[in-house]
Amino acid sequence: LTNRTDAKDMRATAQHILVDSEVIAETLKEEIIGGSDFGDVAREHSLCPSSQKGGDLGSFGQGEMVPEFDEVVFSAEVGETHGPVQTQFGYHLIRITNRSS
Numbered sequence: 327l328t329n330r331t332d333a334k335d336m337r338a339t340a341q342h343i344l345v346d347s348e349v350i351a352e353t354l355k356e357e358i359i360g361g362s363d364f365g366d367v368a369r370e371h372s373l374c375p376s377s378q379k380g381g382d383l384g385s386f387g388q389g390e391m392v393p394e395f396d397e398v399v400f401s402a403e404v405g406e407t408h409g410p411v412q413t414q415f416g417y418h419l420i421r422i423t424n425r426s427s
Contacts, residue, residue: 336388338399338425341381342418343367344374351410351417358407364421373416381421400425 341364345351354371358364365380372381388400394413398420402408410417 336400336425336427337385338388339385339423340383340399341365341368341421341423342374342376342383342395343372343381344377344416344418345371346373346416348410348412348417351419355407355409355419358419364407364419395420398422 343351343354343364345354350371354367358367365382368377368381371377374381376383388396390396391399392413392415394411395418398408398411399422402420402422404422404425407419407421409419411420412418
């Protein structure tokens with residue numbers, strides 16, 4: 327028997343906004359920090375098909391997303407807006423809505 331929690335058992339839910347420049351991501355982050363709703367900003371600006379759902383990515387396990395995205399979702403503070411995070415797809419703003427082991 328072991329007390330070690332297998333990292334692959336960790337799951338999270340998150341929203342994200344995908345744009346093609348760091349400048350746009352920073353501008354949108356300021357809007358959100360200033361009180362704009364993350365989901366509304368995602369619907370209006372995100373290049374990802376998830377934009378139709380306010381950027382909601384649903385539930386996923388550790389290792390299912392690209393490494394740069396995964397690292398933020400499974401280590402950063404839940405409920406805050408993180409980023410911009412650059413991946414092969416562009417620049418993401420990420421809001422972790424839930425995380426469990």
